[in-house]
Amino acid sequence: MDDSLYDEFGNYIGPEIESDQDSDREEDDDRDEPEESDRAAESDGEGPSNGWLTTGASTDVDMLENQVVLAEDKKYYPTAEEVYGEDVETLVMDEDEQPLEQPIIKPVKNKKFEVGVKDSSTYVSSQFMLGLMSNPSLARNVALVGHLQHGKTVFMDMLVEQTHHMSTFDSQSEKHVRYTDTRVDEQERKISIKAVPMSLVLEDSNSKSYLCNIMDAPGHVNFSDEMTAALRLADGAVLVVDAGEGVMVNTERAIRHAIQERLPIVVVMNKVDRLITELKLPPKDAYHKLRHTLEVINNHISAASSVAGDVQVIDPVAGNVCFASGTAGWSFTLQSFAKLYGKLHGVPLEANKFASRLWGDYYYHPDTRTFKKKPPVGGGERSFVEFVLEPLYKIYSQVIGEHKKSVETTLAELGVTLSNAAYRLNVRPLLRLACSSVFGSASGFTDMLVQHIPSPRDAAVRKVDHIYTGPKDSSIYKAMTQCDSSGPLMVNITKLYPKSDCSVFDAFGRVYSGKIQTGQAVRVLGEGYSPDDEEDMTVKEVTKLWVYQARDRMPIAEALPGSWVLIEGPFCSIPCQW
Template structure:
């Protein structure tokens, strides 16, 4: 080996030597020059094979098996030119005409959040209801408050059944409709979640009609804000108490809240039949149970009144306590029960005086026909036990024991005759039919509201003085106190109710002065509004007005002062509460 041709590491450093590859390349070039047609055909076949592979296309003679192809260089789909040809013009749009948020095939969605009613007809016409609404002296605004499962919603069912052409009790399943539970989840859970108003035309014992705006509120502690909104609109509180459970936690809270609002309180002791059917108490013990419940309520009223103002205690003799069993469809006060005796016996005596002797430590002496505080020598029960509880126990015991002849005889004494088909009914339907036939409609409850709850006109002065924060002795203040329909418009909104599809809300409030009209432009004053800062003020147009009836709505053109009204078109700027006034 010539050492001058290599360095000390053995690398060749001599002149360049002609390689075999170059000679081979020259021969191939000569072959290509000789056969250009054949090489072109081979290249076309190679390109076509690569194109049919669907991955990549290559025009040079590269070893495709060992070639590394990046993901972005791969060809998964043919181009538009390859699909449609060179003669067809193709356009690629940056964005589809249909937005990405909208699916190509829209799924079928049946949105249903509320329960409706097929028949909403009442025993009185809508014109008669609106006529009562225009007279604030005949309007009573109350809120039903109490503890969970004490029967507020079922009591509303009883009132609905007596005013509408519907039955709230299913005789087959023996379940109640729960008319004011309008939401699907409320019906599934059997618990009220939202406060729902209902405007009913009720008659008193003198057959005089009144418009009673009643708000059914939830009894669960978690929904106490609904009770707050209801009491802010009401002129009185109706306390529903379970006769078996007595006074519970939320009842104490409701008493304190009502007294803070300065509202009078009346009581409905519900589920009195539990003392008969479940606890199986004798009539004497049932009286002591009812008396203890009333004493506990008065204790809480006195304790709350010491800090928030004096409120009259409750006493069945004065007529502000109503005994009821909403499941069985009956209710009465001592006054209405006394009038029932007058009707049955046909004796012209003073029912009101007789009612005052049906409670307390009073005993009837048949020999002298007087009521005294000592029992007769021959023995006897208190007047409430003798004249009220014993007839009630007698009806229940005979119906439950299914003594058909005894039931017919007892009801005949009370002036009630049942058909053969009704006599063969099950226990619960027969109890509802018998008790509702004996005690009649809820005239005693209406008498209690009329006597102990002020009308919308009479309560306006005290109500406005408590909640109004504006200038005193102004034109607006005096118009609201007088419940003046010719004064400036003032509406207090405390609740928002969603549409059936939950798209928007309708505002619910009470008119204090003026008249709110359909199509009227109003100013919406938010919670943080002040005359110095009008940022919380917007101007809206009232598009629709209704009287909210839980499961249906009555459209109206205007709402007078003292009424509750549902308003459409003003909800956009309302968070929870607001004030509506003239838009000028």
């Protein structure tokens, strides 16, 4: 140590030394002055500019780690682009912008308005049905009308089961499919809301096939417009009446609507088994109940026909009354029952004469084997009670009472033999099997339609006179009254049915003349159309044609006069509104 630099007390007395602070300032100044290379890089557009730090190679890493970052500038979470990518559109919403119970991204929901069917194949081929469509004399167009819960849809199930490869009754749950209730809400409410058509090939008692276009109309009074649309397409009305309840409010309304449309009426006395199982009426009282219901129906028809002039009489002897039970799967007229009786007992008889003695005040005298107006000396029941109701009561009482031997004996007398497994079924499935085996198919119902409902060709004049407002001396009127397939195309549209996804409507109507084909350009006339003012008119192309069968659509290439057809094209631009 140099003693000249310090005094005796050890204090520094030498020349002044540069302080550490000054050296730090000089280093900072040196650091702030960019070198020539940095200045050159800046002049070339490279390196830091505007005083911002970059992550280049020349950046001091320690300086970046120690720099001060404000709280609002801190990056706590990754951005949406870093998470989802640049191609994904992101939406930023405030927390109160949307309710908590509603998700930000809604799940995909498949809206289901209609009930589907797995197998809709029929016992006859589609070619055979199309052959019947080409002959209007072999077709019958009817509307199934009546009061609410009188069994119209279940009666249709019975007809569907006899024409399709399916069972419309579940023996396990003992519930009916309700085939013509195609909507989900109809199945849930167990009530028909929309009128739905079915085209069925039914056989009469002579095994002759007919194409029966039947429209199942709702029975609720609020849906009477659906019943009106069904009657507008039909050539006859099938009035379904509950045998237990009789004539109700909408039954009267259906009679008035049918008379206003100038349609013949036939009656299906449905749920006859309610007189046995629920009301527990004796056979004699059940006969009077049925007779009184038919008298009330005739009174309403007479009152509604007072203006029209033609008064129709409903009489089982005439063959326009069908006794049925849709839940049990059986139906018959007096004529079909007479044929069945002669077939079972092997007795040669004239079915019409025997049927005429099965209703009214006729009594069977076993000693002379004749029918007379007066009962036998020892007393007796009317022929309808003795020959029809008592055997029916016997079958029901023995099946419900679970007397297997008695049921076997009774069915054997009627020419029916069931397997041992059938007797282990519950009461309702066994009743359906036994009654359907005894009475067979609905040939009596088909006979009633064929005899008392005119074909589209026979009903064309009356139908056209009622709905056509154009001149009657024109070629259009003549072609419609003759069901001329070579005449001008005339289709009366009365209903619109949505597609399965409920996106657009298809038009349903009846062909009166001409021939409608796929790919054909047609003129769609609105309600305000007139020959003088064609503003309410447009030209559309028919893209597809179907035969509408409730839950199934059978595609066809053309439709001839007298047939019902579902058309895609003229109304394809009308969206569904729900």
